[in-house]
Amino acid sequence: MNEAVPSRPWNAGAILLFVFLPLVVGIALSLLIPQPVIGVIKLDDAIYTNTAGDMITQLIYAREHPEVRAVVLILNSPGGTVSDTEAVYGEIARLRKSKPVIAFIQGMAASGAYYVAASTDYIIGQPTSEVGHIGVILTLPPNPLILEDIYTTGPYKLTGYPRDTAMREIEAAKQGFLQAVQLGRGDRLKVGEDILLRAQVWPGIEAVRMGVIDEVDSMTRAFEKAAEMAKIAHYEVVNLREASGLLEASSYPFFLQTSEGMLTPYPNKPGIYMLYIPPTVRQP
Amino acid sequence: MNRSRLWIALLVLIAPIIGRALWFYRGAYQPPQTIATPDYLSITLPEAVISTPFPEKSNKPAQAIKNQARVLIDINHDNLYTTTELQPLFDNIAQFGGIAQLTDYNQTLEETLRSVDSYVVLAPTLPFLVEELTAIHRFVERGGKLLVIADPTRDMSMYGYVFGDTASYLQSVAIVNALVEPYGMTFVEDYLYNLRENEANFRNILLDDFDKNDDLTQDIEKAVFYGTHSLETSQKTLILASNTTLSSRTDEPGEYPVAASSAQGRVVALGDFTFMTNPYYKIWDNQQLVKNIAEFLAGDKRSRTIRDFPYLFNQQTGFWVEKDAVITQDKLAMFSLLQSTLENLNIKLALVERPVKGYDLLVVEKFSQYQKLEDFLEPFDLKFEDIPTENEAEEENGEEITPTLSEPDLDPEKPTPSPQEEESQTTPTPESAESEDAGSLFSFLEDNIEEEKNGGKITVPGLGKLSPNGIGLILFDQQEDRNTLILLANNKEALLDLTSYFTTGSLSNCAFYKDIAICAVTKDSDSESSSNFDSFDFTDSNSGY
Numbered sequence: 001m002n003e004a005v006p007s008r009p010w011n012a013g014a015i016l017l018f019v020f021l022p023l024v025v026g027i028a029l030s031l032l033i034p035q036p037v038i039g040v041i042k043l044d045d046a047i048y049t050n051t052a053g054d055m056i057t058q059l060i061y062a063r064e065h066p067e068v069r070a071v072v073l074i075l076n077s078p079g080g081t082v083s084d085t086e087a088v089y090g091e092i093a094r095l096r097k098s099k100p101v102i103a104f105i106q107g108m109a110a111s112g113a114y115y116v117a118a119s120t121d122y123i124i125g126q127p128t129s130e131v132g133h134i135g136v137i138l139t140l141p142p143n144p145l146i147l148e149d150i151y152t153t154g155p156y157k158l159t160g161y162p163r164d165t166a167m168r169e170i171e172a173a174k175q176g177f178l179q180a181v182q183l184g185r186g187d188r189l190k191v192g193e194d195i196l197l198r199a200q201v202w203p204g205i206e207a208v209r210m211g212v213i214d215e216v217d218s219m220t221r222a223f224e225k226a227a228e229m230a231k232i233a234h235y236e237v238v239n240l241r242e243a244s245g246l247l248e249a250s251s252y253p254f255f256l257q258t259s260e261g262m263l264t265p266y267p268n269k270p271g272i273y274m275l276y277i278p279p280t281v282r283q284p
Numbered sequence: 285m286n287r288s289r290l291w292i293a294l295l296v297l298i299a300p301i302i303g304r305a306l307w308f309y310r311g312a313y314q315p316p317q318t319i320a321t322p323d324y325l326s327i328t329l330p331e332a333v334i335s336t337p338f339p340e341k342s343n344k345p346a347q348a349i350k351n352q353a354r355v356l357i358d359i360n361h362d363n364l365y366t367t368t369e370l371q372p373l374f375d376n377i378a379q380f381g382g383i384a385q386l387t388d389y390n391q392t393l394e395e396t397l398r399s400v401d402s403y404v405v406l407a408p409t410l411p412f413l414v415e416e417l418t419a420i421h422r423f424v425e426r427g428g429k430l431l432v433i434a435d436p437t438r439d440m441s442m443y444g445y446v447f448g449d450t451a452s453y454l455q456s457v458a459i460v461n462a463l464v465e466p467y468g469m470t471f472v473e474d475y476l477y478n479l480r481e482n483e484a485n486f487r488n489i490l491l492d493d494f495d496k497n498d499d500l501t502q503d504i505e506k507a508v509f510y511g512t513h514s515l516e517t518s519q520k521t522l523i524l525a526s527n528t529t530l531s532s533r534t535d536e537p538g539e540y541p542v543a544a545s546s547a548q549g550r551v552v553a554l555g556d557f558t559f560m561t562n563p564y565y566k567i568w569d570n571q572q573l574v575k576n577i578a579e580f581l582a583g584d585k586r587s588r589t590i591r592d593f594p595y596l597f598n599q600q601t602g603f604w605v606e607k608d609a610v611i612t613q614d615k616l617a618m619f620s621l622l623q624s625t626l627e628n629l630n631i632k633l634a635l636v637e638r639p640v641k642g643y644d645l646l647v648v649e650k651f652s653q654y655q656k657l658e659d660f661l662e663p664f665d666l667k668f669e670d671i672p673t674e675n676e677a678e679e680e681n682g683e684e685i686t687p688t689l690s691e692p693d694l695d696p697e698k699p700t701p702s703p704q705e706e707e708s709q710t711t712p713t714p715e716s717a718e719s720e721d722a723g724s725l726f727s728f729l730e731d732n733i734e735e736e737k738n739g740g741k742i743t744v745p746g747l748g749k750l751s752p753n754g755i756g757l758i759l760f761d762q763q764e765d766r767n768t769l770i771l772l773a774n775n776k777e778a779l780l781d782l783t784s785y786f787t788t789g790s791l792s793n794c795a796f797y798k799d800i801a802i803c804a805v806t807k808d809s810d811s812e813s814s815s816n817f818d819s820f821d822f823t824d825s826n827s828g829y
Contacts, residue, residue, distance in 0.1 A: 014289065017293070018289045018290070018292055018293040018296070019292065019293065019296050021293075022293040022294065022295075022296040022297035023296045023297070023299075023300065025297055026296060026297040026298060026299060026300040026301055027300040029297070029300070029301050030300040030301040030303065030304035030305070031304070033301065033304050033305050033308065034308075035308055036308050036309065069313065070313075089321075090321070093319050093321050096315060096316070096319050097315050097319055098313070098315060099313060099315075100313060100315075119321075121316070163563075164332075164563050164564075165329075167484055167485055168329040168330050168331070168484045169329065170485070171329065171330050171484050171485060172327045172328070172329050172330075175322075175327045176322045176324055176327055179322035179323070179327075180321065180322050183320040183321065183322065193479075194479055194480075197479050197486070198479070198535075229313065230313050231309065231310045231311035231312060231313055232308055232309055232310065233307065233308060233309075233310055234307055234308055235308070
């Protein structure tokens with residue numbers, strides 16, 4: 001007949017060995033679980049080579065660092081060049097396969113900036129944020145020319161492309177923009193392309209009604225929404241510019257400056273842009 | 285026992301890990317099943333339908349080459365275009381034998397318009413002066429054609445837009461409207477667009493509603509305007525935008541006119557200019573539209589009135605001398621003066637004894653010769669009472685010369701000078717504005733009657749009876765094949781005075797009735813002291829002016 005073996009009493013050694021030590025080890029191991037991070041990427045300039053490059057660096061950082069569980073884009077931009085906008089757009093689409101991306105429109109997400117916003121999972125604006133402006137703007141190249149001291153191997157080496165072709169190029173770019181908005185917003189979009197392609201800037205409230213953005217609220221709400229989508233809590237908000245080791249944004253003469261030093265809303269060089277250029281014309 | 289302690293140890297080990305994990309993470313992110321991006325490769329560039337070259341039409345251009353209608357293009361009002369942009373229009377004008385010329389800063393518009401057949405105003409940004417508007421309206425009344433083109437893409441300069449200079453922008457539509465509103469047409473300060481059916485861009489609207497009965501819009505099925513104003517018109521609509529086209533002013537669709545005409549088709553308003561520039565004039569039937577516009581401008585010369593003086597001759601001109609008559613030295617001097625003056629207008633003057641085919645006619649005679657001029661004077665319905673005939677009149681002094689001048693080359697087929705030759709010649713700089721002061725006219729006529737001597741009377745329709753002394757008549761008659769200008773006065777000095785109007789280029793001191801001008805000239809009593817027409821001065825004469 002077997003009798004139960006009486007348990008050995010917990011003495012100090014046993015407690016140390018079976019409770020304290022595993023607890024310490026457990027706590028130590030738990031510290032290996034990182035605090036989730038919501039990365040913040042700010043865009044408060046036009047989208048051009050420098051700013052787009054910085055955004056892409058931060059997006060790649062977010063994708064490659066597991067502790068970054070979501071990204072919030074804080075946008076205040078009139079848009080920029082078509083190619084740089086498309087580059088940022090493509091990188092966001094790639095990041096969204098693993099992490100949610102939320103756009104918060106601080107002041108303006110017009111044209112290319114809205115193109116970028118449309119690629120995110122959720123767009124939050126402020127009631128009076130300037131949103132939309134879906135379209136492309138082009139300054140036609142000059143007529144083909146030749147110069148006495150410059151030799152080229154083709155008629156468009158100096159100007160890039162024929163004026164008529166340039167006009168048609170922007171129609172193709174516009175179609176890409178429209179598709180990006182329609183695909184990004186999906187069923188949430190409540191207006192047709194007739195309205196979208198008017199290239200209008202809408203205030204945040206109107207944009208919500210049209211399904212162009214999802215809601216109007218605060219920046220905190222953007223982080224909450226990001227956390228909710230990423231299913232995280234007690235997160236840390238990290239500026240990805242600093243985290244990715246980028247220097248302060250360098251100034252680049254993207255906008256045309258007059259000889260008197262006045263900055264205009266026009267790009268420095270002609271080309272194709274997804275850019276909102278507020279009229280400088282003084283109304284009567 | 286040991287096993288349970290091991291379980292406890294494991295639990296204690298895992299608990300903080302699980303706790304921390306649950307503290308931070310509430311689940312796993314579920315990305316969207318598909319993250320769709322645009323299919324960029326499926327997007328194609330919109331391509332334009334290029335118009336094919338059209339065959340040469342009938343023999344119209346060949347006929348027109350003789351006409352050499354002059355088309356005046358305005359550049360005096362800070363117009364927002366370059367002349368190279370007009371090359372397709374220039375080419376078509378040349379095809380119809382027309383001559384395109386730019387406005388001259390050294391001449392008033394009124395002066396310049398007298399010599400041309402059509403006037404094109406394109407995207408002006410400087411307002412027209414009241415005198416210019418008056419001159420334009422009179423030009424249209426005289427049969428001139430007016431083409432006014434506004435273009436919403438040329439309302440202001442790029443610089444003005446970028447740097448906020450609105451001065452030109454605010455006026456551009458108002459400027460062109462000052463020209464066309466008297467004719468029942470108004471450019472609207474808008475642009476038309478169509479987001480669904482367009483040529484590569486929303487502002488490039490496709491047009492297929494044309495007035496097929498109008499020469500300007502015939503043979504056109506489809507055209508494209510590259511940014512156009514709409515028009516409001518109570519007159520004839522030439523081109524209408526489709527009902528899916530919207531106006532930027534209202535964002536409402538409608539059938540907006542973009543081209544209209546008025547004044548029996550002599551005034552045309554167009555809402556776009558870009559369509560006639562390269563390469564856009566090659567799209568759809570724009571090429572045909574440009575050709576029609578060129579034909580409108582240069583297809584025919586307008587009829588002339590005496591108000592167009594001295595640009596009254598369309599071809600080489602014959603200076604009439606009576607058959608077998610003796611040419612006096614004075615007459616020869618007059619001929620010489622007129623010949624050199626008309627040469628400046630690119631008109632060759634030759635002596636003729638009768639009206640000759642292919643020649644306009646210039647008759648310079650004294651009133652006393654009126655019986656010999658019956659055929660020429662018939663259209664004017666003048667009545668000569670008690671006018672001394674040649675035999676009764678005082679014999680003219682001066683050496684007589686037997687006409688040894690050979691008959692001019694009367695070959696009507698003789699080519700007229702080339703446009704380049706014409707352009708290289710200078711035109712006289714006539715004095716400005718013609719006088720139409722009714723007060724001056726009546727006082728002149730009253731004085732004229734009071735001072736009537738025994739020289740008889742001339743009854744001029746619409747003006748009453750006049751004494752031939754101190755007045756000269758300039759009569760203009762336009763017929764299908766010939767323009768005839770007749771200068772009549774009492775004596776040689778008066779005739780020289782009358783001839784001198786050619787050098788000043790303006791009938792500014794004359795009174796008009798239809799195609800008759802009555803001008804003050806030297807009186808008989810003044811003739812001795814003012815035999816030289818160069819020294820003639822109206823202010824010193826007693827003509828009542």
